[in-house]
Amino acid sequence: MADIKELADLMRELEGMIDTCTRCGACQAVCPVFEQTGNEADVARGKLALLEGVLQEVFKKPGGVAERLDRCLLCGSCEATCSGGVKIQEIFIRARAIITGFTGLSSTQKFMLRQILARPELFDRVFEWLGRFQKFFLKPLDNLPGTSCPRLVSPLLTDRHVRPPALKPFHRMVPSLDTSPGSSGKKAAFFVGCLIDKLYPNIARDTVDVLTHHGVGIYLPDNQGCCGIPAISAGDPETFETLVRHNIERFDPGKFDFLVTACATCTYTIKKIWPMMMKTGSDDLNTKMSEIVEKTMDINWFLIHEIGIEMDDCPQDQGDICVTYHDPCHLKKSLDVSEEPRALLKANPAYRYVEMPEADRCCGLGGSFNLKHYDLSEAIGKQKIEAIRSTGCSVVTTGCPACMFQLSDMLSKSNDPVSVKHPVELYAEKLKDSMTYGE
Numbered sequence: 179m180a181d182i183k184e185l186a187d188l189m190r191e192l193e194g195m196i197d198t199c200t201r202c203g204a205c206q207a208v209c210p211v212f213e214q215t216g217n218e219a220d221v222a223r224g225k226l227a228l229l230e231g232v233l234q235e236v237f238k239k240p241g242g243v244a245e246r247l248d249r250c251l252l253c254g255s256c257e258a259t260c261s262g263g264v265k266i267q268e269i270f271i272r273a274r275a276i277i278t279g280f281t282g283l284s285s286t287q288k289f290m291l292r293q294i295l296a297r298p299e300l301f302d303r304v305f306e307w308l309g310r311f312q313k314f315f316l317k318p319l320d321n322l323p324g325t326s327c328p329r330l331v332s333p334l335l336t337d338r339h340v341r342p343p344a345l346k347p348f349h350r351m352v353p354s355l356d357t358s359p360g361s362s363g364k365k366a367a368f369f370v371g372c373l374i375d376k377l378y379p380n381i382a383r384d385t386v387d388v389l390t391h392h393g394v395g396i397y398l399p400d401n402q403g404c405c406g407i408p409a410i411s412a413g414d415p416e417t418f419e420t421l422v423r424h425n426i427e428r429f430d431p432g433k434f435d436f437l438v439t440a441c442a443t444c445t446y447t448i449k450k451i452w453p454m455m456m457k458t459g460s461d462d463l464n465t466k467m468s469e470i471v472e473k474t475m476d477i478n479w480f481l482i483h484e485i486g487i488e489m490d491d492c493p494q495d496q497g498d499i500c501v502t503y504h505d506p507c508h509l510k511k512s513l514d515v516s517e518e519p520r521a522l523l524k525a526n527p528a529y530r531y532v533e534m535p536e537a538d539r540c541c542g543l544g545g546s547f548n549l550k551h552y553d554l555s556e557a558i559g560k561q562k563i564e565a566i567r568s569t570g571c572s573v574v575t576t577g578c579p580a581c582m583f584q585l586s587d588m589l590s591k592s593n594d595p596v597s598v599k600h601p602v603e604l605y606a607e608k609l610k611d612s613m614t615y616g617e
């Protein structure tokens with residue numbers, strides 16, 4: 179019991195935030211995990227009650243509390259609905275860090291996070307190696323473009339249909355850029371993000387193409403690191419801080435007017451999680467971080483609001499190819515960006531836009547949630563696939579590569595040859611004739 183008392187004392191810093199929950203239960207109606215399990219411990223209200231139990235020292239095993247907290251996508255659906263303004267995501271992220279600090283990371287997590295992810299150059303090399311030798315462990319699914327399945331029984335991949343590592347990641351195509359502003363007079367840093375760099379380099383190329391087309395100077399420093407979300411979600415502030423520090427050093431805010439990303443999760447992490455969880459330890463680093471956070475924005479938002487692509491000018495019902503859009507939780511619920519990606523893809527006259535039902539329902543990936551609870555992740559993902567199917571579209575777009583990964587897996591496993599794309603790809607297609615970018 180002495181252990182639990184120690185944990186309860188550490189958790190005390192969250193007491194005031196946890197107390198703001200009135201137990202109204204409104205979060206039940208929107209929680210994708212609760213919808214599957216019907217288990218009160220899986221919804222925000224139940225998890226907050228669990229944390230209150232820790233404060234009152236009613237539990238004997240911190241490991242059990244950690245397991246319950248883990249069964250959460252950190253999708254923010256509950257927080258977006260909570261009329262009490264409970265800072266649910268912040269409570270869960272801080273609580274994970276406190277509990278993991280208390281129980282310790284598993285040896286696998288320690289190795290993956292502190293020895294690989296925390297070292298951007300090594301992480302790049304590992305993925306380059308995986309890309310080069312993928313034929314030994316992945317088999318391309320020829321009838322379903324863009325996905326592969328494991329050749330051998332793998333506890334990590336199980337029966338997933340995965341987006342394979344790129345043969346040439348973006349950092350090998352374009353290691354760095356520092357171009358002057360053109361007609362727009364603006365300069366944007368481009369934070370690429372791990373998934374786009376290593377699995378979807380075509381989105382990065384299209385982002386560079388689109389920015390160049392609109393006369394935006396690009397600042398692309400080499401050796402970029404992960405935004406830190408896998409580390410902080412796993413309750414590892416040490417690796418998170420190492421990565422944030424690394425990225426602040428790479429992105430000198432004096433060199434650009436804006437920082438754009440094409441990944442909803444990277445944008446959310448930089449804008450919301452960096453200021454929430456980063457202990458900079460110096461005024462200089464703090465000032466730099468605040469400037470970066472202030473300048474960070476989603477690429478769709480940047481193109482509409484800073485470059486001035488007119489939303490009203492975008493046609494909605496022409497074109498031969500039917501396209502729909504899935505709202506990433508981190509873009510819509512956490513950053514209120516939803517009209518902008520739709521406007522961008524509607525700007526391509528080859529496409530006819532059809533809205534899917536419940537477009538902002540979570541796709542079920544949730545980063546490490548998918549790794550630990552694939553059965554639940556898959557059940558939630560299948561509902562999204564039904565919504566996509568109901569539109570009859572042959573293309574589904576979304577503003578987050580993590581959602582793309584999940585949608586590809588679910589569509590491929592249901593033998594559904596729907597293409598999964600990013601709105602920037604569709605916009606770049608429209609501009610293709612006037613592209614200035616070359617490898």
Ligand code: SF4
Nearest residue numbers: 199200202203205260
């Ligand atoms: S909606 Fe908010 S206040 Fe109501 S139970 Fe859920 S977390 Fe608590």
Ligand code: SF4
Nearest residue numbers: 209250251253254256
């Ligand atoms: S963040 Fe999402 S999965 Fe987690 S409790 Fe809230 S609604 Fe449920």
